Amino acid sequence: MLTARRRAATAAVILTGSLLLASCGGSDSGSSDGKTLRLWHYEGPTSAMGIAWKEAIKEFEDRHPGVKVEFEEKGFDQIQKTAPMVLNSSDAPDIMEYNKGNATAGLLSKQGLLTDLTAEATKRGWAKKLSPSVRTTSQYDTNGVMGSGNWYGVPDYAEYTLVYYNKDLFKKYGIAEPTTLGELTAAMDKFVAEGVTPLANGGAAYPAQQYLYQLALSKADRSWVDAYQLYKGRTDFHDAAWTYGAQTFADWVKKGYFGKSSSGQNEEKAGTSFTSGKAPIFFSGTWWFGRFKAESKFDWGTFLWPDSRLTLGSGGNLWVVPKGSKNKDLAYDFIDITLSPKIQNLLGNSGGVPVAADAAAITDPQSKTLIENFNTLSKNDGLAFYPDWPVPGFYDVLVSETQKLLTGSDKPAGYLDSLQEAYDKGAPKQ
Template sequence: MLTTRRRLAAAAVILSGSLLMTACGGSDSGSSDGTTLRLWHYEGPTSAMGVAWNEAIKEFEAEHPGVKVKYEEKSFEQIQKTAQMVLNSSDAPDIMEYNKGNATAGLLSQQGLLTDLTAEAAKRGWDKKLSAGVRTTSQYDTDGVMGSGKWYGVPNYAEYTMVYYNKDLFRKYGIAEPKSLGDLTAAMDEFVRHKVTPLANAGAEYMAQQYLYQLALSRADRSWVDKYELYKGKTDFHDQAWTYAATTFADWVKKGYIARTSSGTKAEEAGVSFIQGKAPILFSGSWWYGRFQSEAKFDWGTFLWPDSNLAPGSGGNLWVVPKNSRNKELAYDFIDITMSKKIQNLLGNKGGVPVAADANAITDPRSKELIANFNTLSGRDGLAFYPDWPVAGFYDVLVSETQKLITGSEKPDAYLNALQKAYDKGAKRQ
């Protein structure tokens, strides 16, 4: 359930959007002639998703003579920061990619800004193509909490986090591939001994908080995740899992596994440091996989975080249809094409994690490994979503507080107190 504070915040956003609509002369600027599908997404053109969606656009236009897709490039930050205002105006696209979770798609669904896709999901069979773990982020209840209720988005790929490691650097220093957390810490000790910072990290964005969340997950179970993400019980940031995560993360900074200077580093910089062969280890998502395939010029591999059944991961970002979309049927058709075998197989062979591909059609060896590891994680119910999802605004809190852990300006206990306070402001605890 959501707090009164969050309901009032949501109402304020709706009110501000209503004022915007009035300023724009209202949201109904005339019906579409059905010849253009306005589409927003923020995938890079060389990423697995970008390649697949570009092919889907070609397929769509071939199947809809006289209709053109007007793709408008938007960054993740642009969509994240302006979605509520834009979707409440006459400038809303017909279909867009949007982040999943309570604090994002869930909040927009609660505000009435997204189209209910429940009937289309059943009619077109999307509900049958998605596994239970992936489907969680498609549905939201009346409070905007994921996991049940109406369909407001469709993920046509999945994602999960893993350990990327530079095999050449491991060989250079005579270090074996880690099979356990003990092996991993021993490997990091060895790199530090050789004056090499083991972990690529980005304190200014999502990467650092995902390291910390993974440490917590290694001491957690599914009920812990459900309490935290779905409000199915009380979340205590001073429990064994969170305490272990915060103290271990701070200890890793002291030991030199994580550079203090990484507090201001962005994810792109961390990823590039791995691509350039400077960082031997990077823990991040499958969204990097295709890029590493095309840009890394050394031998590298991946493995799931050792000694943990859980890892950050979920269905991918959602295709959502704004309430003010003028071409909803065309939008549904486009989603359907991205769920087709042709597009799903292409996605899989380009380094993505498809949700409805033909397993025999995936021929790239690295892609096979990527999908196999996802199936292992998903098969043990190990997708644990992401740390910033539970409440609106929590992402920024996690960034700023985790930066303090990296710089040493805040101790683990104070860090956990800050998270508890922010979390409690955004969620009614049962």
């Protein structure tokens, strides 16, 4: 799912540095001269992470005289598709950004392609800086399932979903910022009565399924999430939470909260319907924050989904150290720097969600709200990951089945039947 999110949240990725392949052989850090750190990541240069990591590279080189960072910005798809092959060759970088989850970092850890970072996480205090739900995606067991076992990656930012709303449109129609789900529903009814479709949506990509998953989360708890995401118990798609989510979503379709054409729209169309000032509300992730700040020509704000302790989100993508890294100690030092107050504060002031920033150092009002809301979620262990994570191929199932609810070609019970079948087919046997 992040593939789509990266396309939406950043401009097309361009090559910003040239990669000089290391000539020394071997796979251990001891086989290197220690003068080069080869780094790959796929964050755009104007994104919060891109800005912060550029400064981290400068800080790293200042702290390591004579050491050069050889950096290449890769595309998300490029790393996603080629990582197993590259990491199993002599061309593996020393450190790279990689997607978190069972099917990505978990799979590479199971294949023995990543360095076990457990000792470093303890020695350097990384474990203490990350809340439980953030570090879930850092640890993987021997089967590559997240949530327990050894450390194979470290996030230095987080992401979560929230409600973006157009303050100017709310003011125009005399609607106050909702603080409860009832008030949010009343606001959407008011917009519909005024001929305004309230919710930006993309049924051909992740936005639609995330609305439905959030509705289910509002009736769920941590044990429900752990059963679904971590296989700690059986997931019943006809339970109270999933039934509420599917039925309420279908009701919202009938009420006109979603546009009739939204079933065929992708996430980009959903985002631009908000930035253009057409849709007053968009429920999506913090990965849009910087773009909305740059492109929106109206007053807007954010708030957490009302009446829910849980929302979609996780620690950000991971810094991983390939097993074949020739400069592992340098890689660990770079991770340390990205978690330092200086870089974390810069990330926060650039529109990101840092995991270890000084709240008093964040000066932008919208960014302060963004980080305060994350701190609330983190304190409540409120990050519930994403609906497509549990089994391979589930993203496509969620897209196609949620589209059927949007078009009215299926009912909630049939929708939930389809999810149960796909999930049971892909999840480990209990």
